[in-house]
Amino acid sequence: MLTERQELILRRVVETHQSTAQPVGSKTLANDPEIDFGPSTIRNELAVLEEQGLLAHPHTSAGRTPTDAGRRFYVDRLLPHGQRAELNLPIVKSEVDHAMRVTSATLAQATNLLAIVSAPPLEAATVRHVEVLTLQPHVAMVVVITSTGSVAKRLISFDEPIDSGLISWATEYLNERLSGHELGARTVAARLGDSSLGASERGFLEALLPVFDDLRSDSEVMLYVEGAGRLLGGDRLDNLSEINELLSALERRVALLGVLRVALGERDVLVRIGSENELPALQSLALVGAGYGPRAQKLGTVSVIGPLQMDYGAVIATVREAAWQLSRYIEDVDAG
Incomplete structure (x- = not known):
């Protein structure tokens, strides 16, 4: 005491x-x-x-x-608790990829440190809307929009001209069967496995299914990193081994993502200082992170990594504000 x-x-x-x-x-x-x-x-x-x-x-x-x-x-x-900094995040009505990129870039600029934002995971997303369109007589485009704002589209070519009635039917059927449901491969297959469909309908749906694979593969890259140059410049790290370890950690995104996910369980901002970090590359650095998402569930994290002598008060307030704004963004996307 x-x-x-x-x-x-x-x-x-x-x-x-x-x-x-x-x-x-x-x-x-x-x-x-x-x-x-x-x-x-x-x-x-x-x-x-x-x-x-x-x-x-x-x-x-x-x-x-x-x-x-x-x-x-x-x-x-x-330090005073609960303070939020002024931060301008122009992410209203943006697609999720744009919102994540803007947030990480703005956070890096505001703190002059390394900023990392993790996107909402695939398992947290549901299908919001599916649209099937005719681009050319033999080419259709299918577009899938998820509850987290992700968008996937794919062009599919057919040997025969596409029946316009089939296009309209597919849009209505896919929305009826998939809207509000998860994107997992088993869920999609189960929802579309209707034995009463005719051969032409089943064949058309099978041609469209790869768009859901695109969403799942895109979701593997979930970290948006900005400001590495800010952290590495200006003698902010003590030696080359520290720099090398940090760069290696950024390359091994799976390990880094595991560290950042700890913030999902925190009610407020998570702060890990030096030796408190389990990842060796971060034990000479400090990490400040916060989860974001609707009130009932944290879907991703907003984090900053910097030297031990960072301005903790300012960084904590900025991370808290970024997480708050991203939470409101996700709620707006879900409501839309």
């Missing part, structure tokens, strides 16, 4: 280190307008905070730097 004075000193060490990336000494703190006690008192309190594992004392400097535990105390106990 810290005293109010110790909490003040810890907060100012963390925040000064965020802005300077340098160890913070007692003289710097004594000149801080928020601190009204002398250098000797400050040195004593710094020593106490170090003994408690909240500060570290680099050999090359008389100043202190916050440890992972010190930053954790700062995030949990010293």
Whole structure:
């Protein structure tokens, strides 16, 4: 348990280190307008905070730097809770791919860090609408729109001219059988496995089915990453091995996605600092993430990865706002 004075000193060490990336000494703190006690008192309190594992004392400097535990105390106990930042996400009435790309790019620009957004998974999506159109006498186009805003289309060529009545029938039949149902291969096959259909109808439907395979294959690429150059530039990582590990983690998206999914179970923003991260590539970094989706279910995550001395208050507020706006976007898509 810290005293109010110790909490003040810890907060100012963390925040000064965020802005300077340098160890913070007692003289710097004594000149801080928020601190009204002398250098000797400050040195004593710094020593106490170090003994408690909240500060570290680099050999090359008389100043202190916050440890992972010190930053954790700062995030949990010293930051205001529930704040949201101003963030302009022009994603209303966008397709899901565009919304994810805009969100990741805007978040990277707003935080000047690496931003990662995961799209809603396929298993969370249902068919909203199917449309079958005639493009040419021998060519049809089928379009599938899902509840998460994903759109798939495919052109299908036939040897014989396409009966316009078959086109109209297929649109009506597919919507009747699939609208509101999941996109899984078994579900689609079961819903369309009607033995009463004639040979021409069954053959026409079978030709259209690959569009659902397209949706399933597209859903495997679920991460939208922006801002890697921002994080790698400006000496924000200490050494080449850290950079190499991070780049490898970005390539192994399955492992990274597993880390980000932890945020789906959080009521608010998830913060993982340094050694708290299970993925080795992130143990010299900090991760801030939040889930988004309708109130009853989190469908994806909005996350930022940056150096340990990131501005936690600003990043947490920005991630929280991005998740809130994406949640409203998903609700609007579902309602549409």
